[in-house]
Amino acid sequence: MVLELQKPRPIWQIMFSTHHTDVGLLYLITSLGFLFLGGALALAIRAELFLPGAQIIGDAMTFNRIFTVHGTTLIFLFIIPFASAVGNYYVPIMVRYKDMAYPKLNAIAFWMIPPGGALIWLGFADFTWYATPPYSIISAPGPAADMWIFGLKILGISSVLGAINFVVTILKCKHPDMSIGQVPLLAWSFLSSSLIILVAIPTFAAALLMLLTDRLGVSGFFNPAMGGDPIAYAHLFWFTFHPEVYVLVIPAIGMMYEIIPRFSRKPIYSYNSGVFAFVLLSIVGFSSWAHHMYATGMSFTEKTVFMVGTLAAVPASAMHVFNFVATMWNGRIKFLTPMMWSVGGIALFFSAGAGGVANAAMPLDFTTHDTYWVVGHFHLFVMGTIAFGSIGFFYYMFPYVTGRMYNETLGKVHFIMSFVGTVLVFFTQHVLGLYGMPRRIFDYPPIPEWIAMNQIATVGAMIIGVSMAIFLANMIYSSGKGKLANTEDPFGVGGKYYYPFEAKNPSH
Amino acid sequence: MGGHSNWPEWIYIGVVVALMVWVGAEAWEAERLVEHVPEDAETIIVTGQQWFWTFEHEDGTKEIGELHVEVGKAYKFEIVSTDVNHSFNIHDYVVLMDAIPGRVNTVWFAPTDAGTHDIQCREYCGLIHYNMRGTLIVEEPHS
Ligand code: HEM
Ligand SMILES: [Cu+2]
Ligand SMILES: [Cu+2]
Numbered sequence: 242m243v244l245e246l247q248k249p250r251p252i253w254q255i256m257f258s259t260h261h262t263d264v265g266l267l268y269l270i271t272s273l274g275f276l277f278l279g280g281a282l283a284l285a286i287r288a289e290l291f292l293p294g295a296q297i298i299g300d301a302m303t304f305n306r307i308f309t310v311h312g313t314t315l316i317f318l319f320i321i322p323f324a325s326a327v328g329n330y331y332v333p334i335m336v337r338y339k340d341m342a343y344p345k346l347n348a349i350a351f352w353m354i355p356p357g358g359a360l361i362w363l364g365f366a367d368f369t370w371y372a373t374p375p376y377s378i379i380s381a382p383g384p385a386a387d388m389w390i391f392g393l394k395i396l397g398i399s400s401v402l403g404a405i406n407f408v409v410t411i412l413k414c415k416h417p418d419m420s421i422g423q424v425p426l427l428a429w430s431f432l433s434s435s436l437i438i439l440v441a442i443p444t445f446a447a448a449l450l451m452l453l454t455d456r457l458g459v460s461g462f463f464n465p466a467m468g469g470d471p472i473a474y475a476h477l478f479w480f481t482f483h484p485e486v487y488v489l490v491i492p493a494i495g496m497m498y499e500i501i502p503r504f505s506r507k508p509i510y511s512y513n514s515g516v517f518a519f520v521l522l523s524i525v526g527f528s529s530w531a532h533h534m535y536a537t538g539m540s541f542t543e544k545t546v547f548m549v550g551t552l553a554a555v556p557a558s559a560m561h562v563f564n565f566v567a568t569m570w571n572g573r574i575k576f577l578t579p580m581m582w583s584v585g586g587i588a589l590f591f592s593a594g595a596g597g598v599a600n601a602a603m604p605l606d607f608t609t610h611d612t613y614w615v616v617g618h619f620h621l622f623v624m625g626t627i628a629f630g631s632i633g634f635f636y637y638m639f640p641y642v643t644g645r646m647y648n649e650t651l652g653k654v655h656f657i658m659s660f661v662g663t664v665l666v667f668f669t670q671h672v673l674g675l676y677g678m679p680r681r682i683f684d685y686p687p688i689p690e691w692i693a694m695n696q697i698a699t700v701g702a703m704i705i706g707v708s709m710a711i712f713l714a715n716m717i718y719s720s721g722k723g724k725l726a727n728t729e730d731p732f733g734v735g736g737k738y739y740y741p742f743e744a745k746n747p748s749h
Numbered sequence: 750m751g752g753h754s755n756w757p758e759w760i761y762i763g764v765v766v767a768l769m770v771w772v773g774a775e776a777w778e779a780e781r782l783v784e785h786v787p788e789d790a791e792t793i794i795v796t797g798q799q800w801f802w803t804f805e806h807e808d809g810t811k812e813i814g815e816l817h818v819e820v821g822k823a824y825k826f827e828i829v830s831t832d833v834n835h836s837f838n839i840h841d842y843v844v845l846m847d848a849i850p851g852r853v854n855t856v857w858f859a860p861t862d863a864g865t866h867d868i869q870c871r872e873y874c875g876l877i878h879y880n881m882r883g884t885l886i887v888e889e890p891h892s
Contacts (some may be wrong), residue, residue, distance in 0.1 A: 298842075301878075301879060302876055304750050305873075305875075305876070305878075306779075328831070336756065367875075368873075369873050372836060373872075373873070375833050375850060376834065376874060376875060379832070379833065380799075380875050381875075386857055391889070412857065433888050439830065447765060465849075465850040466850075470851060471849055471850070471851070472852070473795070473835060492865065510758075511758065511876065514755075514758060536845050536846055536847050537849065538846065538847060538852060538854035538855075539847065541781065541784055544780065545777055545780075548776060548777075549773060550771060550803070552769040552770075552773050553769070555765065556762055556765045556766055556769070559761070559762070559765045560758070560762065563758055563762075564758075564890045565759050565760070567757070598769070598772055601772075601776075602772050602776035603776050603777075603779075603780040603785055604776055604779040604780045604843075605776070607843050607844075607845045608840075608845075609844055610845060610871070611836060611845075611871040611872055644849060669775030670789040676840075677838075677840030677841075677867070677869075679838070679869055679870070679871040679881075680873075681873045681878065682878065682879035683878075683879040684879045684880065685879065686867075686882070695835075722880070
């Protein structure tokens, strides 16, 4: 299988192309660019928190802007576009179609990302990634806040367009000889996450407009001074964004479903269980949004309902872990870079889920909510699971896209350093949360435990930072000068271990 | 998609489901007990505003940034905000409740030992959120 190896072309030919692998390449480069930009902001945050007192970021306002743009960037400009990159490259091939269903729409969806990203970065808002009213209405400085709202609006539309395209490509364009039960799990992951997007995003799209008109003073949906209710926003936001966390994680799981069987040289333990877990998660994922709102003054009954909804989604996630472990069991595992990232990602996925269960249990959440515990919890997903799955998959795609091999030793060094760094940062942050340190604070009192744990976290972050520099150097050097890859089987694992059929596309 | 049997996965799912039921049941029971406010609890009105806390006791006395209470009594906090969202937190006593403009949220606690504890804001509220702190002073009973 070759992912579009062509003679080097001028960049504008790729930019104006609507072919799925060209659009995929644009998504890939954009998302990695934002990974490094957003990562740099994270290092600034960690450096600032190394000690109490102002360190490198002079004032609280700048700090608040930095963590807001950090979170917004990595979720909307790294994780989502990276998944779209992989989907663009693989989904048409997997369903044996010549391109995405709507190639022009596909290019448009991509080209909405740079302006969306530019609005967020040029504005540099300070109201956190959930823009909570009434702060975001009466207190947050413009035009940054308004630019953020417009930026998210554009990125949301891009997501919806991309989702429509994936759903139609998979359901309507798959080869007539192929049943839906033969579509590889990676493509299934895009089908499920796209369906979630289509149901979830419109709610936030509406909330964003209401926020904007509230800011303009012409409405008061969320503004108590005008008879509105900020809690209404919290419901609308989390109705979109709890399901959205599954939108983020499901494609990464799908990527692991490509890597794990291949490098274990065994078929997937249970294809049906993988499909079932994806579908189940997409449905049950809608029953838990208000677990983010236990401390807003909800009644006991409401809290109970959302706790049950949250716990009900856990078995679906746990099924994936079982499927991966059972696939590796007795396999002839080849621990090359992509496999290391996937296995590391699964271990962190499991830990993250365990922490999530603690958050979901109502009385425990009053200890963890809005402390560093929560920061640790979701970073084990977004960094530990999603970025790990994505980076591993990037190494895996690399020879197919560039025709050259990356440096394997450096790939492993990158993994080991990132894994150690991730454990140091995010496990420590769980404990820091138990000691009561609130999130989103620019400075903290000199409590000895807080200082010690912040320092461990900062050291961990710097280790990740160094490993990412190694990654960048490896990719830049290898894409031009790496040794030529055998594109039929670059990893020497054979090719027939994973699908019920051979994925081949006559037009590639 | 071989013809292998799936019973290990069913057992595993059974274990996970059982664990979730157990966590849910324990959490439900614990939360039900903690939420039951004692009849004789004294009310303290807690006002959050950018970026400090004000406390008003039943007898009308007001304190800013410091809250004095006595061992052996139960207190019910009525938490309000005059501007944006905040979250009133005494971490050592697992007291946490958002202060939301337009609403009155309640939470209660009963201090057990004399001593001082940190009060902090745990919901992002802007520029000085990081320093929206206070002190809880628990004293021996006065009489
Ligand atoms: C086993 C599955 C999971 C459970 C039980 C779970 C549970 C929870 C709970 C109860 C909270 C609220 C914590 C609080 O604010 O007090 C939370 C926060 C969060 N979770 Fe999860 N979660 C799970 C999976 C995920 C996944 C897969 C992701 C992301 C890909 C994720 C991302 C987040 C984020 C981003 C937050 C915090 C949002 C914020 O306050 O900024 N979670 N989770
Ligand atoms: Cu959630
Ligand atoms: Cu605050």
